[in-house]
Amino acid sequence: MPNAPQQDNLEHHFVLRCRVLQTIPYFFSRFQATRAFEGLKQSSSLKSFIKPLSASLVKHSLLGHKDKDIRLLVGICFCEIVRVLAPNPEFTDAVSRDIFGLLVNIFSELEDTKNPYFSMRVQLLETVAKLREHHPPSMVSAAVSIMSQILEEKMQEKEKTSYELLTFEKEVSEPLLDVILQNLLKEAKGASRASHQLAVSVIQNCSEKIEETISRFLRSCILNRDAVQSEIKEYYHDIIYEIFQCSPQILLSVIPSLIHELLTDQVDVRIKALGLMRKVFSLPGNHFAQDYHQLFVEFLNRTCDKSAEVRLITLSCAKAFYMTNPSGKESLEVLSALQGRLLDSDDRVRSEAVAVVCDLARYKLKSAPLELITRVAERLRDKKVSVRKKTLKRLLELYQEYCTQCAAAIMDFSDHFEQIPCKILMLCYDRDCKEFKPQAIEIVLADTLFPASLSIEDKTRHWVFMFSLFTPCHLKALSAILSQKLRLRTEMQAYLTLLNKYKEEVSEEVEKKMKMSIVKMSASFEDTAKAEDCFCKLDMVKNSQILDLLEKLLAEQNIEDAQTTRENLLRKTRDKNLHTEFLQLLSMKCSFNLFGSEHVRCIFDHLSGNRFGNKHLEDSSVQLLLTILSAFPSLLRGLETEFKQLLLEEVIPFNEQLIQILAKEGSHMPINLGDIYPFLEKVCLEGSRAQSKLAVSAIAALAGASEQSIFLDLCKTLVDYLHLGKQLPTVLQSLGCLAQYSVSAFQAHEEVVTHYITEEIFQLTDVAMLEELDLLEETSECSGSCQLKASLIHLILTSFSYFIWVLVV
Numbered sequence: 055m056p057n058a059p060q061q062d063n064l065e066h067h068f069v070l071r072c073r074v075l076q077t078i079p080y081f082f083s084r085f086q087a088t089r090a091f092e093g094l095k096q097s098s099s100l101k102s103f104i105k106p107l108s109a110s111l112v113k114h115s116l117l118g119h120k121d122k123d124i125r126l127l128v129g130i131c132f133c134e135i136v137r138v139l140a141p142n143p144e145f146t147d148a149v150s151r152d153i154f155g156l157l158v159n160i161f162s163e164l165e166d167t168k169n170p171y172f173s174m175r176v177q178l179l180e181t182v183a184k185l186r187e188h189h190p191p192s193m194v195s196a197a198v199s200i201m202s203q204i205l206e207e208k209m210q211e212k213e214k215t216s217y218e219l220l221t222f223e224k225e226v227s228e229p230l231l232d233v234i235l236q237n238l239l240k241e242a243k244g245a246s247r248a249s250h251q252l253a254v255s256v257i258q259n260c261s262e263k264i265e266e267t268i269s270r271f272l273r274s275c276i277l278n279r280d281a282v283q284s285e286i287k288e289y290y291h292d293i294i295y296e297i298f299q300c301s302p303q304i305l306l307s308v309i310p311s312l313i314h315e316l317l318t319d320q321v322d323v324r325i326k327a328l329g330l331m332r333k334v335f336s337l338p339g340n341h342f343a344q345d346y347h348q349l350f351v352e353f354l355n356r357t358c359d360k361s362a363e364v365r366l367i368t369l370s371c372a373k374a375f376y377m378t379n380p381s382g383k384e385s386l387e388v389l390s391a392l393q394g395r396l397l398d399s400d401d402r403v404r405s406e407a408v409a410v411v412c413d414l415a416r417y418k419l420k421s422a423p424l425e426l427i428t429r430v431a432e433r434l435r436d437k438k439v440s441v442r443k444k445t446l447k448r449l450l451e452l453y454q455e456y457c458t459q460c461a462a463a464i465m466d467f468s469d470h471f472e473q474i475p476c477k478i479l480m481l482c483y484d485r486d487c488k489e490f491k492p493q494a495i496e497i498v499l500a501d502t503l504f505p506a507s508l509s510i511e512d513k514t515r516h517w518v519f520m521f522s523l524f525t526p527c528h529l530k531a532l533s534a535i536l537s538q539k540l541r542l543r544t545e546m547q548a549y550l551t552l553l554n555k556y557k558e559e560v561s562e563e564v565e566k567k568m569k570m571s572i573v574k575m576s577a578s579f580e581d582t583a584k585a586e587d588c589f590c591k592l593d594m595v596k597n598s599q600i601l602d603l604l605e606k607l608l609a610e611q612n613i614e615d616a617q618t619t620r621e622n623l624l625r626k627t628r629d630k631n632l633h634t635e636f637l638q639l640l641s642m643k644c645s646f647n648l649f650g651s652e653h654v655r656c657i658f659d660h661l662s663g664n665r666f667g668n669k670h671l672e673d674s675s676v677q678l679l680l681t682i683l684s685a686f687p688s689l690l691r692g693l694e695t696e697f698k699q700l701l702l703e704e705v706i707p708f709n710e711q712l713i714q715i716l717a718k719e720g721s722h723m724p725i726n727l728g729d730i731y732p733f734l735e736k737v738c739l740e741g742s743r744a745q746s747k748l749a750v751s752a753i754a755a756l757a758g759a760s761e762q763s764i765f766l767d768l769c770k771t772l773v774d775y776l777h778l779g780k781q782l783p784t785v786l787q788s789l790g791c792l793a794q795y796s797v798s799a800f801q802a803h804e805e806v807v808t809h810y811i812t813e814e815i816f817q818l819t820d821v822a823m824l825e826e827l828d829l830l831e832e833t834s835e836c837s838g839s840c841q842l843k844a845s846l847i848h849l850i851l852t853s854f855s856y857f858i859w860v861l862v863v
Contacts, residue, residue, distance in 0.1 A: 117152045254300045276311045291330040335374035343384040357391040362400040401438040412448040424470040431477040472520040482531040500647040514656040522674035536685035542578040588636040613650035658696040676711040687722035713748040720755030727756040738788040750791035765799035
């Protein structure tokens with residue numbers, strides 16, 4: 055800084071230069087314009103010399119000169135004049151406006167970074183910034199606004215640094231703070247991206263100088279907003295959020311003040327404060343819960359707020375927090391708070407809690423809170439139908455995501471997730487909502503339970519796993535759905551047969567039968583009355599192509615073939631403007647959309663290849679097979695070889711469930727008895743009593759009218775085994791069952807069987823035979839002979855009704 059003599063000398067040279075510059079108003083050399091004021095301090099004594107110079111500049115209209123370089127030099131001169139003569143350069147209002155316009159024009163040219171005078175423009179901008187205390191607020195605001203407009207992404211870091219020279223030596227003024235904060239608010243004030251970047255840069259690089267002013271402003275907005283004069287005071291939450299992203303340390307004294315808003319009686323204030331916290335929670339890598347633990351605790355308390363609206367927004371806050379902080383103590387506390395809202399008194403809150411938990415589970419499925427998912431599934435039994443519907447929708451989305459990840463080998467099968475369809479099945483027992491009737495649940499299981507892209511094999515595996523979790527109630531619900539589908543298919547077949555048979559003339563009796571069929575078929579739909587009306591309209595149309603496609607659909611065993619037929623049917627209905635929506639639903643219900651022949655084949659393949667590797671899952675798969683074939687035995691058509699191979703598989707000897715399938719549905723199965731008779735005969739001779747009973751029933755179910763003689767051969771074989779004294783309980787059980795199915799076969803050997811029972815068994819004293827039968831009990835008080843007699847009497851009385859008649863006679 056120059057001393058007094060130096061200052062006097064500088065002023066003397068300046069006076070001389072001013073006189074020269076006044077004589078050449080149409081020409082400015084770079085040296086003259088930039089060096090004339092160099093080194094001069096603020097001095098009012100130079101006013102008499104500077105005033106003629108400024109007047110000359112104004113007189114010759116240099117403020118609006120066409121040459122932008124000359125305008126730059128003129129702007130530098132006026133800026134220096136303002137600096138030296140501050141605080142009162144004594145410009146008229148008109149001249150001040152022109153000078154301001156000139157500076158705005160100069161600043162707007164800053165984007166031309168290759169201009170040889172670029173550095174001079176930057177220097178001019180620095181000078182304007184340093185003179186903030188002498189400029190009117192409008193000049194400061196305009197300077198920053200112009201900076202915002204010309205800052206572009208394409209500028210190099212060095213150039214950006216030059217713009218960031220808009221810094222402050224002391225404390226930032228309120229007008230300038232307003233400008234900075236306005237540009238910081240991208241959404242609230244519609245600022246451009248460049249201006250936002252500039253504001254962020256200023257806050258980051260000048261945080262120490264600006265912190266106190268910003269903190270005081272924000273605290274005032276939180277605690278006493280009415281006393282704040284700024285236009286942006288209503289956007290203080292947005293300002294906090296933006297600052298939290300770029301310079302969070304500035305807010306250390308501000309954030310705790312938000313507790314005041316969370317505790318206020320005004321619901322809207324609490325909601326807005328939580329809205330801010332939700333946005334902050336969403337920022338990745340934030341440590342809000344640790345840095346502001348007391349505020350975090352108060353946020354958790356708001357999950358039990360007396361206002362349902364407040365509780366609702368806390369759920370979205372909890373979601374935002376957990377998605378950015380899925381681990382740690384605080385995350386567990388958030389999950390605990392969410393679990394509490396699943397039992398909230400307000401059904402809207404319960405619904406939202408269900409949605410939030412399902413979204414969190416889908417976000418990171420492998421680390422999903424499994425126990426919480428189970429709690430969500432319980433909302434399927436909520437007292438409010440709206441909550442049940444929302445829960446069903448969300449759980450289906452979650453289960454689909456789980457299935458997708460299992461198919462991609464990202465997830466392993468989980469009991470918690472497989473419980474979801476089990477819980478959905480239980481909705482069949484609801485009586486207060488038509489959307490949960492078996493008619494509707496069938497569509498859910500067939501159409502929305504699994505992702506459309508999931509293969510039949512993957513779907514079958516999931517069915518087997520969930521079947522392993524079934525209780526009798528689940529099995530009953532699924533059987534009801536399948537039985538309903540079977541009734542619809544059977545009645546539809548009868549209806550189509552009537553239509554084809556009586557195309558021309560329909561008698562009153564046939565008309566009555568057809569109406570009865572329509573009533574029965576309508577019972578398979580949610581809205582019975584609407585379905586009945588649609589059936590009647592379809593009956594009036596009597597379109598042969600539609601009816602043929604429906605009949606073809608009933609015959610399709612394969613799901614893919616059935617889907618193709620359905621598409622053809624719906625295309626025909628659209629072409630003829632028929633009831634497309636109803637026919638779409640009808641075709642879905644009539645087809646094998648839930649289980650098809652592909653499912654049966656997959657089960658056979660897994661069982662024969664021992665792919666489950668789990669006895670429990672093998673039993674579940676056989677139980678599933680039994681359930682499917684019990685409703686639709688025709689699905690075994692084409693898979694007889696696989697069934698026989700599985701039945702004869704040594705790995706699963708005498709599988710009672712497979713034999714039970716034959717016993718129950720054998721009369722409807724396309725299986726040749728001769729192919730599996732040796733196996734069934736062996737079961738009758740060497741299996742357990744329960745197995746032998748099922749085996750005889752299976753033979754009876756598979757035997758046609760021409761194969762009744764096979765009972766004579768079986769009876770003879772059983773009598774031969776009886777004389778050998780082998781497997782007496784099993785042989786006697788088989789004879790008793792055989793007597794129920796073929797009296798004539800048993801009568802042929804009646805005397806022999808009766809004699810053996812009364813003479814050989816009741817009079818039995820051969821201890822060796824008792825030992826062979828392994829009937830001796832060391833702890834028993836009665837003899838082995840006594841035990842055998844008592845066992846046989848019990849066996850005869852409970853199992854062989856025909857034997858009772860023999861003994862009485």
